[in-house]
Amino acid sequence: MKIINLISDMQTESLAARLANKTIGFVPTMGFLHEGHATLIEQARKENDMVVLSIFVNPLQFGPNEDFDAYPRDIARDEKIARELGVDYLFYPTIEEMYKEDRTTLITVEKRVDVLCGKKRPGHFDGVATVVMKLFQIVMPTQAYFGMKDAQQVAVIEGLISDYHLTVQLVRVNTIREEDGLAKSSRNVYLTPKEREEAPALQQALQLGEGRLEQGASIYETKEFVENHIKEHTGSEIDYVEIYSYPDLKVVKEPRDGESLIIAVAAKFSKARLIDNIVFSYTKGEN
Numbered sequence: 001m002k003i004i005n006l007i008s009d010m011q012t013e014s015l016a017a018r019l020a021n022k023t024i025g026f027v028p029t030m031g032f033l034h035e036g037h038a039t040l041i042e043q044a045r046k047e048n049d050m051v052v053l054s055i056f057v058n059p060l061q062f063g064p065n066e067d068f069d070a071y072p073r074d075i076a077r078d079e080k081i082a083r084e085l086g087v088d089y090l091f092y093p094t095i096e097e098m099y100k101e102d103r104t105t106l107i108t109v110e111k112r113v114d115v116l117c118g119k120k121r122p123g124h125f126d127g128v129a130t131v132v133m134k135l136f137q138i139v140m141p142t143q144a145y146f147g148m149k150d151a152q153q154v155a156v157i158e159g160l161i162s163d164y165h166l167t168v169q170l171v172r173v174n175t176i177r178e179e180d181g182l183a184k185s186s187r188n189v190y191l192t193p194k195e196r197e198e199a200p201a202l203q204q205a206l207q208l209g210e211g212r213l214e215q216g217a218s219i220y221e222t223k224e225f226v227e228n229h230i231k232e233h234t235g236s237e238i239d240y241v242e243i244y245s246y247p248d249l250k251v252v253k254e255p256r257d258g259e260s261l262i263i264a265v266a267a268k269f270s271k272a273r274l275i276d277n278i279v280f281s282y283t284k285g286e287n
């Protein structure tokens, strides 16, 4: 595995691979790798000639009062994991390398961001879209792998790819979970033992919510049910529980059979804000 810090070096390698007609599978991350990331890397490994992993904690996507400084980092461990998973190139740039002082543009995301984390974290998805666009220009991937744990991010990047006629193909990867259902996340290390026991209730609530909705409960009733389940089973503070169409993230009054929907939750535990979601094709009477 080659570790690359400079944009120009990465572009040289990627260009050579593209000219040799090789496929490039790309997995962008913020590091502190866990099995969720590993699954993305493994899939990229299976489906491509060359695999690039990027590790970059992107300051642009963190708000002033968010956890940029406290975001967990362990590059030595990440390097070892990446090597074991068969990554060809680890792209690990500095902030100065990625953001030159004389920057003149910034991508603004106009749709799919007025809800969920986009509403709660103003500017977050502008930062995500900007860095992903930059990384795509640097790595030149044929396929890029994104986890559905961050379903709104997938929706935003799909929009970006379509708007800018990018040729990269986005591959949606299902959320990888602990045995008890908790979505794997770098932030799970900040849960207290008690919170760690409670946290699987988020996913349980979403699954039960899908069942209720398909049994005929209204959107409002379903949201209330999911919220109550989380309140009863965790000490977390609910940031939101919402139901929208997916990936458009539009309000749904009455779901239609076959419509793709998302039920999404964000909840604040003492030191970690966790998100989870369930995306499904609505089938009346199922569950």
Ligand code: AMP
Pocket: 028, 029, 030, 031, 035, 036, 037, 040, 145, 146, 147, 148, 149, 150, 173, 174, 175, 176, 177, 183, 184, 185, 186
């Ligand atoms: P992050 O390092 O948190 O920015 O995540 C990098 C990529 O890994 C994103 O596409 C995430 O959606 C994905 N990812 C993170 N956690 C999981 C998970 N539990 N299952 C699947 N993908 C994940």
